[in-house]
Amino acid sequence: MNTCIETHGLTRRFGKFTAVDDVDLHIESGAIFGILGPNGSGKTTLIRMLCGLLRPSAGEAQVLGFDTQREGEAIRSAIGYMSQQFSLYGDLTVMQNLKFYARIYGIPRRDRMARIEEVVRIVGIGNYLKAQSRKLSGGWKQRLALACALVHEPKLVFLDEPTAGIDPVARRDLWNLIFDLSGQGITFFVSTHYMDEAERCSHVGYIYFSKLVVCGTPNELKGLPEIIPAGTVRLEVRCPKLPVAMRALAAQECIRDVTIFGDSLHVIGDAGCEAVIVSTLSVTISGVPELRQIPPTLEDVFVTLTRSRSAASHV
Amino acid sequence: MFRGIGSIIYKECIHIVRDPRTLFLMLLVPGLQMTIFGYAIDMDVKHIRTAVYNLDGRPASRELLNDFENTKTFDIVAHVQSDTALLSEIVRGKAQVAIKVPPDYTDRLVLGAPVSVQVMIDGSDSTVAMQALNVANAIALQKSLGIVAKTVDSVSGPPVTVRPRVLFNPDMKTPNFMVPGLVGIVMQVVTLFLTAFAVVREKENGTLEQLMVTPVSRLGLMLGKLIPYAFVGAFETSVVMCIMRFVFGVPVSGSLLLLAGAALIFLFTVLGMGLLISTVAENQIQAMQIAFIIMLPSVLLSGFLFPQESMPLPIYVIGQFIPATYFIHILRGIILRGATFQDLWPQGVYLGLIGLAVLGIATRRFRKTMG
Numbered sequence: 001m002n003t004c005i006e007t008h009g010l011t012r013r014f015g016k017f018t019a020v021d022d023v024d025l026h027i028e029s030g031a032i033f034g035i036l037g038p039n040g041s042g043k044t045t046l047i048r049m050l051c052g053l054l055r056p057s058a059g060e061a062q063v064l065g066f067d068t069q070r071e072g073e074a075i076r077s078a079i080g081y082m083s084q085q086f087s088l089y090g091d092l093t094v095m096q097n098l099k100f101y102a103r104i105y106g107i108p109r110r111d112r113m114a115r116i117e118e119v120v121r122i123v124g125i126g127n128y129l130k131a132q133s134r135k136l137s138g139g140w141k142q143r144l145a146l147a148c149a150l151v152h153e154p155k156l157v158f159l160d161e162p163t164a165g166i167d168p169v170a171r172r173d174l175w176n177l178i179f180d181l182s183g184q185g186i187t188f189f190v191s192t193h194y195m196d197e198a199e200r201c202s203h204v205g206y207i208y209f210s211k212l213v214v215c216g217t218p219n220e221l222k223g224l225p226e227i228i229p230a231g232t233v234r235l236e237v238r239c240p241k242l243p244v245a246m247r248a249l250a251a252q253e254c255i256r257d258v259t260i261f262g263d264s265l266h267v268i269g270d271a272g273c274e275a276v277i278v279s280t281l282s283v284t285i286s287g288v289p290e291l292r293q294i295p296p297t298l299e300d301v302f303v304t305l306t307r308s309r310s311a312a313s314h315v
Numbered sequence: 316m317f318r319g320i321g322s323i324i325y326k327e328c329i330h331i332v333r334d335p336r337t338l339f340l341m342l343l344v345p346g347l348q349m350t351i352f353g354y355a356i357d358m359d360v361k362h363i364r365t366a367v368y369n370l371d372g373r374p375a376s377r378e379l380l381n382d383f384e385n386t387k388t389f390d391i392v393a394h395v396q397s398d399t400a401l402l403s404e405i406v407r408g409k410a411q412v413a414i415k416v417p418p419d420y421t422d423r424l425v426l427g428a429p430v431s432v433q434v435m436i437d438g439s440d441s442t443v444a445m446q447a448l449n450v451a452n453a454i455a456l457q458k459s460l461g462i463v464a465k466t467v468d469s470v471s472g473p474p475v476t477v478r479p480r481v482l483f484n485p486d487m488k489t490p491n492f493m494v495p496g497l498v499g500i501v502m503q504v505v506t507l508f509l510t511a512f513a514v515v516r517e518k519e520n521g522t523l524e525q526l527m528v529t530p531v532s533r534l535g536l537m538l539g540k541l542i543p544y545a546f547v548g549a550f551e552t553s554v555v556m557c558i559m560r561f562v563f564g565v566p567v568s569g570s571l572l573l574l575a576g577a578a579l580i581f582l583f584t585v586l587g588m589g590l591l592i593s594t595v596a597e598n599q600i601q602a603m604q605i606a607f608i609i610m611l612p613s614v615l616l617s618g619f620l621f622p623q624e625s626m627p628l629p630i631y632v633i634g635q636f637i638p639a640t641y642f643i644h645i646l647r648g649i650i651l652r653g654a655t656f657q658d659l660w661p662q663g664v665y666l667g668l669i670g671l672a673v674l675g676i677a678t679r680r681f682r683k684t685m686g
Contacts, residue, residue, distance in 0.1 A: 051528045073530055081528040087521035089326065091333045096326075103322035104529045 009059035019045040021210040034201030043191040080149030080157040090134030105152035139170025239289035319531030323539025360446040366410035370418040510589030568653030584670030594680040
């Protein structure tokens with residue numbers, strides 16, 4: 001495995017606002033790297049710096065072995081980029097958009113049609129070639145954008161919130177496509193704020209208030225000592241009247257954290273706190289809760305980390 | 316250096332053809348503007364509304380008033396019966412000139428005594444006032460000479476006359492002078508937006524960002540945008556020139572080839588200015604505002620409307636940095652005076668230098684906006 005993206009102290013400031021703060025990244029080739037974070041946390045700025053669209057205020061970044069500042073041209077020829085909103089030419093047909101990108105990436109004339117047919121097959125947009133791009137639905141627009149980003153056989157593809165605003169089926173299809181392409185050796189750098197998408201990535205980074213909080217495989221993150229501190233258990237508690245139960249449990253000394261998760265509570269408590277939970281809830285909601293020990297989800301990881309970081313920053 | 320230029324041209328041509336509404340406007344607007352403005356800026360003042368207070372009323376006085384009307388400069392629109400009514404015609408804007416014929420006009424003429432006819436002129440529009448004054452004086456002079464000639468047989472005319480011979484525009488018709496300049500102004504109005512919008516639209520749609528992650532070069536992108544619109548601009552220029560020739564009947568005295576060459580340099584300069592605007596403006600409204608800021612000095616300081624020679628020095632100097640200044644000079648030279656390359660090359664060089672400077676700055680700024 002060789003390195004695909006490597007950054008050191010990558011920072012971008014806009015006036016007084018720091019959008020990306022001192023980010024160190026190391027991404028291997030072939031990974032599907034998901035960058036997660038709330039809106040405005042700096043995901044898009046990070047991607048733009050890696051593509052060479054924005055100059056870093058400090059630090060440096062190497063993409064595919066090229067320096068983003070000095071060798072931007074070499075990077076541009078080897079990466080694909082799909083931005084947040086649809087940014088192809090709406091008045092051009094699907095085919096004309098593909099031809100335009102094939103030309104602009106300098107694919108030789110004799111290979112051009114073959115390459116276009118290839119990406120058309122990959123994303124399955126063959127039935128819409130003559131349609132005006134702006135008339136396509138959200139999912140098909142994304143597929144076309146992906147096709148345009150793939151037409152020059154990039155080694156690395158940046159997808160900036162590729163599934164924002166498209167329906168669940170199209171979302172699933174797009175991810176299946178990403179897995180297929182990843183299997184062919186393309187590295188993906190995907191930004192998202194959907195946790196279920198993060199679970200699909202081979203590696204995940206979490207960016208919060210411009211800082212990269214954590215980075216690793218989903219399993220590594222779930223096993224972080226911060227997530228399940230030594231001597232604690234993570235429990236799913238099923239019971240009625242969740243808000244009441246949550247307040248009651250939060251007041252107990254042996255309970256470290258309580259969060260409502262759908263129709264249940266996720267509780268982190270000291271080992272052996274099960275008895276306290278059962279007794280507390282039998283008093284407050286006069287019912288018997290169902291308890292189950294569970295592994296943390298990525299959402300647990302990020303919620304826990306976010307809380308501890310914001311607590312730390314407020315001291 | 317020019318990487319990607321072919322694909323940008325390809326795409327831009329599809330944009331142009333795909334949007335028939337814009338294409339239609341691009342081709343129709345210059346023709347309309349040329350025709351409407353060409354008629355509007357006729358500075359030959361005719362048919363000045365005139366009020367008359369004729370206290371005499373005898374045939375001699377009516378003959379005088381006929382002389383006024385026969386010049387076509389004056390249209391008698393009202394006859395009034397008092398001094399106050401006469402003045403009020405002017406104050407209310409009903410008339411711009413008022414003529415008062417004294418009651419003893421005929422008597423004094425017969426006696427051979429000097430007589431004065433009062434002519435009041437509304438000076439608020441100086442062009443009209445000046446014309447009215449000149450024509451009124453000329454009428455009086457001619458009338459006097461006629462009387463003198465009748466009474467003194469030996470004199471067959473005034474002892475001294477100036478015999479002016481106006482070269483190149485013998486009838487001193489303003490269309491001949493203004494319309495060639497208008498060609499330059501209309502060209503600037505319609506082509507400035509072409510490139511400015513072409514780039515700003517991509518900014519608004521986010522497609523520019525997508526382009527910037529491709530290996531297209533800055534120069535390739537800029538020229539790729541510029542060249543298709545240069546063709547549109549060239550077509551618009553021909554339309555505007557044809558209207559000048561066939562609607563306003565202004566012939567081209569000089570070389571058509573030279574004219575086309577100069578127009579091409581100007582076209583690239585203006586399209587470059589459009590690109591420069593697009594590097595500053597974030598959206599089409601801003602682009603429009605900046606274009607208007609540029610527009611006004613081009614009309615007022617370029618010598619199109621007012622002679623530059625009479626401008627205060629600082630303003631004159633500003634005028635020298637406006638591309639339209641040189642182009643209008645060249646247009647008038649070729650079209651009216653039949654000037655040749657030898658006469659006009661310095662203006663051509665200045666225009667070209669400004670054009671290169673504009674394109675250079677636009678390219679530099681373009682690089683900046685790409686981060």
